[in-house]
Amino acid sequence: MKSKTNxxxxxxxxxxxxxxxVAAESRCMYIYHQPKMPTDLKKFKK
Structure with missing residues (x-):
């Protein structure tokens, strides 16, 4: 059971x-601007 949980x-x-x-690489599709990105999210960019 532990294996399934893991x-x-x-x-x-x-x-x-x-x-x-995906969120770090894209912008909001409903609002046509790019809000300020948190600095911690930038490290997830490719």
Whole structure:
């Protein structure tokens, strides 16, 4: 059971990191401006 929990946690971590990466590379599609990006988010850019 612990293995399933560990796999789920790894999957969720990868999903969260990829979401951060995509958010760091894009702008808001509903508002046509780029809000000020937090400095911690800049380290996730490619």
């Amino acid at each position: 796999n789920a946690a790894k999957f969720m971590e990868k999903l969260a990191r990829k979401s951060l990466e």
